[in-house]
Structures are given as C-alpha cells and as structure tokens.
Amino acid sequence: MSAIPAPRKRRKEARPSELLEAALHLFVEKGFTATRLEDVAARAGVSKGTLYLYYENKDALFKAVIQEGIIPVIAENEAIAAKHSGCSFELLELLLQNWWTKIGQTAFAGIPKLMVAEARNFPELARFYYENVISRGRALVAGALRRGMESGEFRSMDVETTVDVVIAPILMLLIWRYSMSCCQSAESDPQTYLRIHMDLLRQGLRKPEKESRV
Amino acid sequence: MSAIPAPRKRRKEARPSELLEAALHLFVEKGFTATRLEDVAARAGVSKGTLYLYYENKDALFKAVIQEGIIPVIAENEAIAAKHSGCSFELLELLLQNWWTKIGQTAFAGIPKLMVAEARNFPELARFYYENVISRGRALVAGALRRGMESGEFRSMDVETTVDVVIAPILMLLIWRYSMSCCQSAESDPQTYLRIHMDLLRQGLRKPEKESRV
Amino acid sequence: MSAIPAPRKRRKEARPSELLEAALHLFVEKGFTATRLEDVAARAGVSKGTLYLYYENKDALFKAVIQEGIIPVIAENEAIAAKHSGCSFELLELLLQNWWTKIGQTAFAGIPKLMVAEARNFPELARFYYENVISRGRALVAGALRRGMESGEFRSMDVETTVDVVIAPILMLLIWRYSMSCCQSAESDPQTYLRIHMDLLRQGLRKPEKESRV
C-alpha cells in the first residue's frame, strides 16, 4: 500500500530476484554442475541456508531461472506471431530481433549452451526446457515457414527439418560465445553474423521463378 | 618368428585402442567431468591403475582420443582441398561428405558437443582442440569460400563470418544429437537435414545475375 | 547478555584449537605425510569435511599449528633477550629454559623432528618454518654469543657456526625422543642431558686466562 516499503521489507521481497540473478550469472559462467550453491548465495549476499528457504534445491533454482527469464520471451514471440500480417520472412526477422534483444544481448544468452552441455546428465531439466522453450520456439518458426510455403513466398521443403537448419546458426552464435570463444583472438561481430545468416536465408528460401527442384 | 605374438604381448598392443574406445564412449555419453576413469577402465576390461600405465591422466586420455580420432580426418580434408580443381561449392560438399562419414556417422560425432560443454572449465583442452581441429577446419571452409568469391561463383561476403554461419548447422546437428535429442519424440533425419542445409546454401551463396545487394 | 554463549556458538569457537591439538598430536606421532586428515578430524570429534571449514588444506593446518604453538615462544625469547642485562651465558640459559618449558615439555617438542623429516619433500613448509622459527631462533643465540665474545666472557669463534654447534644437542634431544627412542630400553633423563650440555658449554665457551688458541 505505502509507496516506499521499509528497507527491511523491500530487501526480503527482492531476495528471489537477487538469487536468480546470481544463479543465472554463475550457471552461465561455469555451467550447472560446476556452479556451487555457496557461490550463488554469496553473490546474492545471503547465506547458503537462506537459498534453501526460497528454492528447494539446485534443480528448482535452475527451473526458476528459466521460468522467469526465458519463457516470457517465448510468450512475447507467440504474441508477435499471432498479430503479424506481413510477409513470412519479415516475421522470421521480427522473431529473431526480439529474441536477440531479450536473450542474445542479456545474460540469458548463456542458457542455450548450458542446456546443451548438461541435458544428458540432467534429463529432467532438459525435459522442462524442451517443453517450455524449445518446442514452443520451434513451433513459432515452423509456423512462419509453413505460412511462407503456402503463400508461395518460400519454396517447399520439409518444415520440421528446415526449422532446425534455420535456427542452428542462431543457437551456435550463442553457444560459441560461451564455449570456444575464449580461444579465439578476434571474435566475429554478432551483427554481421546475423545479417549474413538472414541474407543467405532470404535468398536461400525464396522460391525460384522457373525452377522447382528440391 | 611366429606370426602370432604371445597373448600378453598382443594384449599390450591392443590396450591403447581399447582404452581410447572406452574413453570416447563415456566422454561422449556423460561429458568429460562426469566420466569416471574407473568406468573407462572397466569398460576396457582393466583396472583403474592400468589406465595410468598408458595415459598420464584424464587430460592426456582426452587429448589422445582427439589425436587419434579427429585430427586425421582434418588432415584428410586438407588433402582433399589441396587436390580439388572443380567448382567451389563442390569442394564444400566433398569436405562435408568426408567429415560426415568419418565423424558424423561414428562415435566421434559426440566430440563437438563435449568440447562446447567443457571448454570454459578446461581451457587447456579447449585450446588443444581449437588449435588442432577448429582453426584448421575453419581454414578449409574459408579457403573454399574465398576461392568461390574470387571466381565469381559466390557473392562477396565477409569470409570469416560466413564460415561460422556455414558451419553452424553442421555442428548443431551433432550437438543436438548428444544433448536435447533425448527429449524429442521424432528425431529429424540427418540426410534430409544436410541436404536442406546444402540446398539453402547453394542458392544462398550463389551470385545473382544482375543484383548485387548485400 | 548471558555469560554462557549458546552451545553451537561455543563449539564453533573451540573448534580451531581442538583441531590444532588433534593435528599436532598426529603430526608429531606419525609425521606430516603419514597423518590422515580424516584421523585428525576424528580425533577432534568432527567429520572430514568440517576440518576444511577451518583450514584450507593440509599445509594450512600445519602452518597454523606452528603459528599458534611455536612462533609465540620465539617471540617470548626475543623479549627475554631484549630486556636481559646480565652475563651472556646466563642469557643462553634463560632462552633454553623458556624453550624447554614451552616446547620441550609440551607436545610441540615433536615439531623439530617433523620438520627435519619432511623438509625436503615439502619445501614450502620448510621455508615457512625456516623463516619464522629457525632464522629467528638462530639470531637469538647468535646475539648472545656475539655479545659474550665482545665482552670477553667467551673466546672468539665463528659465530654462525658456533650457533649451530650450541643448538645441535638441544634439537637432537627432541629429535631423538620422537624417533629412535622407541628402541632404547632406558631413555636418558632430559634434565641430566641439558645440564651436561650446559656444563660442557660453560667451560667450553669460556675464554681461558692466558691461552688464546682457536
């Protein structure tokens, strides 16, 4: 009710997000397994025990990070797709742009690499991520591709597989940044990378005038 | 004198490859950190201590896996590129085909995901892989692209960045198989995936007749 | 408020000294290498992991034992030397007496043998001990000898070397007790040993009336 709650109170209510920020930072930096909950707590300025007051265990903490940070962006993209009425390639560009702004340019950019790295050893986390993020994300791209093929804007291809091919470079851009990039002297510019990807795609997807192969 | 060496001796000579096979299997299955050397030894049918007779430590074992399994394929591709005289896109296809046969369809297919997963936490292994595999692999693709641009076969683009974009779907295909694929009901067919990727690329890279955008 | 802190708290404050006591006992009994941290923990009534809450590793635990137990005695001796104004031999006796009371008659008596035994294999511990204990201890004896020679109380000799000769029997008394003494039926009495040592020294160091040899 009051505009400015007592500092003590404000602090308490901020705890969860402070913990999530700390967890995201460390998960992304060191991976799920290699992240010590003690470090997460320390970064959030609380004790190890406190963390367990908010999250049942390491798995729950991770799910909360995804829940708060990634899933809302997927939802935004679903809204963008739902209201879009222009050409299909433009929709692909809009989806990419929002993803890039909300994920690619934030600390969440490290999540895809993290999931890829730990999926095998933490099947439950993998499943959670797959169902809430990946399948919904793929559905968005699949929708745009299918729409473009039906309208004659794109040539006809196997949609599900094309989704993977189209998404791959975007994921790899993030994965690379959080893995091997440390070995590279000059990291390539993301803007250029994405532009080239979309350029190749624009021309690659387009239905040729006379030809109809593939 | 005899054509068949004593069993003891035969064993000794077979050990390294038996250990490497076991190591590859487990590294790919569980990752570098989560693989227990005791399990590697057990899978090779020896005791924990025996492994150390052949490989100094976990790092050395891993490097040996790469050394024996991946680097020779890179070398083969370098030979292929050196003797190639046809069009540049064809060279890209040859390189991909050899990589796919020797890596993509063998147990080594899991290595790229492994490297991506552990690079940050094992910088020395990452560097070893980067210098011996990645930089040489990128140089091969860069050479083909540069050659195609110079001959007018491809349109002009930033070579280094295009290399990343071109390689990304191939890496993601493998990475996916060893990470999230377990959550997927129907895994997409690699042959289709690679054909679509190359089709998009053939048309995407080609220099347009009149246009000169990008 | 209350004079008696909560048990948990009391425990926490007592832990370091309980651990140091256990460590000293086992180090002295079995040596640095042969002492198992699990045994130290057990002797202090805690688990293996708890030890690591207080001391980073085995080295740090050892250093703490020295820090808490030996270095203060060296400091006391430095104070004794600083305020001493009597004859030099008397100072030697005072230094020996304090050392004997605080080290020779306590569990710390085993440290010199431990250092001698492990110095080669643990150079960093050796250096720590040398700089904080040995060099300061030698400086004290050297000071007393030099003073005695300058005043004419002692004959002139190479000070640094004489320090070693003077200290040697005292160290050997302790070293022996923690090494070969187990083989001896009748251990010789330390009081007698030290008295003989000091008697030989009193007469041996004294400047002869007329002679001036050596």
Added chain:
Amino acid sequence: MSAIPAPRKRRKEARPSELLEAALHLFVEKGFTATRLEDVAARAGVSKGTLYLYYENKDALFKAVIQEGIIPVIAENEAIAAKHSGCSFELLELLLQNWWTKIGQTAFAGIPKLMVAEARNFPELARFYYENVISRGRALVAGALRRGMESGEFRSMDVETTVDVVIAPILMLLIWRYSMSCCQSAESDPQTYLRIHMDLLRQGLRKPEKESRV
C-alpha cells in the same frame, strides 16, 4: 677365475651393488616412504620386477643398504678403539675422523636423517638400525669417555648421557644437510663446524686443575 669375466656375467654380479647404490641415492634424497621402487630400478638400469629377484621387498632393500654401507664402518671404528693406546680425546678424534671420511663425506651421510625421519613409522627398520649401528656406535664413544674419566683426563660425568651430548652435534650436522639446509643461503662449512665442536669438547671435557664440580 679369469681376470676379465664375460660382460654378461660381470653385469649380473654387479646388479646387487648397482641396486644398492641406486637405493641409497634415492632413500637419502627423498626418504624411505617417498622413494618409489620403480625409480630405484630405473636408476640401476633394470626393471621393477628384477629388483624383487634380489631383495624381497622395500624393507629388505633398506636393510641391505645399511648392512653394506654403514655396519662395516662401525666395525672399523671398533678395531680402531681396540688398538688405541694414546689419550682418550685423541681416540674420540680418530673415531670421528673415520666416521667423517667414510660416512660424512659419502652418500651415506644421509642415512641418519632418514632413520630419524622414518623410525616411528617403520619400527622394525629402526630396531635393525639401532642394534647394528647406534648401540655399537654409542658403546665406542662411551668406552672412550669412560677411559678418559678413569685416567683423570676428563672430569666425571654420567657417561651414557654425555655420549648423547657428544654425538648430537655430529648427527645434527648431517641431519641438517639433508633437511633444512635447502632454506639456507649460506651453508656453514663442515670443517669449521667439526673443529669448533671438538674445540668446545676438548676444553669442556677436561678436568679442571682444582675444581671438581659437576
């Protein structure tokens, strides 16, 4: 019989002493526990298994080192004492001189430190050394002291204890060299050290003209 045996044969007969030399070197350098039998074998130019053909185990190897290297010197000193007829202090000097030449200036110099370091953890080795070396060595010095006291050359003191005091600096000289000396910038000269020790002793042991204390 032949003056020059066949190389093969010579080699075989030399094995034990080659192994003992290697063992001595490594025992003295790293201690008993820290010495790896594999390293001993390698230094002797044979395989690990061969070592076990000559010595039953690590203990037996150690005992052989003592047996061959130290005990003969003790026997020599017993002969020296048996035939000596001069003054008692001179006998002490002769014993010391032979010990110094045969032990102090050879690789065996490291044995006393080794024994002191490992006695507690290897009681059987300690007992072997005590009975064959220490007790006989002490008996020699005790004999010389007793003889000197009876002749009036030395003042009267508790013989057994005085033996320890007299021997201590000599042992410490060697012990130091193989332990803390690595921390010292300038190691003191053994010749000077021994001269000062004997000088202090000559004057310290001598029976005063009138006094008769102690």
Added chain:
DNA sequence: AATGAATGAGGCTTCATTCAT
C-alpha cells in the same frame, strides 16, 4: 526469516607387490 556449522559420499591419482611370459 536467516544463519552457517556440520556432514559424508565420491573421484583422481600413486605405488608396492605379484606373476605370466
């Protein structure tokens, strides 16, 4: 709500000793 002390299972690595060849 918050603390932080305590636990103990788990993995890499070493090395004396054995034994088939």
Added chain:
DNA sequence: AATGAATGAAGCCTCATTCAT
C-alpha cells in the same frame, strides 16, 4: 635371470544438503 603389465587399496579434497539456533 629378467621383464613389465596388471592390480587395488589408500588419501586429499569438494560440495549439495540438513538442521540447530
């Protein structure tokens, strides 16, 4: 006589989780 491959017990250290205060 000689080899050297193989074994497996042992110890340091980490960290998710619990729980008394």
